[in-house]
Amino acid sequence: MSCICQQCKKDYRIDLIIPDHIWEKIKPAGKAYGAGLLCGPCIMNKLEAFGKYGAIHVDNKSNLDGNRQGELNERI
Secondary structure, eight states: OOEEOTTTOOEEOOOOOOOHHHHHHHSOTTOOTTOOOOOHHHHHHHHHHHOOOOEEEEEOOBOTTOOBOOEEEEEO
């Protein structure tokens, strides 16, 4: 199953969970608190344009079966 990005209108399948205080600054215009859909590239473009954030934390703690998969922390 996929979603449609509300910025570029492309299909995407991977959700990125963005903290609320950041999401509210980059979400699609006119969306309610916590609402909106953006693909990964559009999220990254908006974060880069915002210019404040330089670190990404990816945390995949469990797969569909609930088994621990690990964590990845990257500095950009």
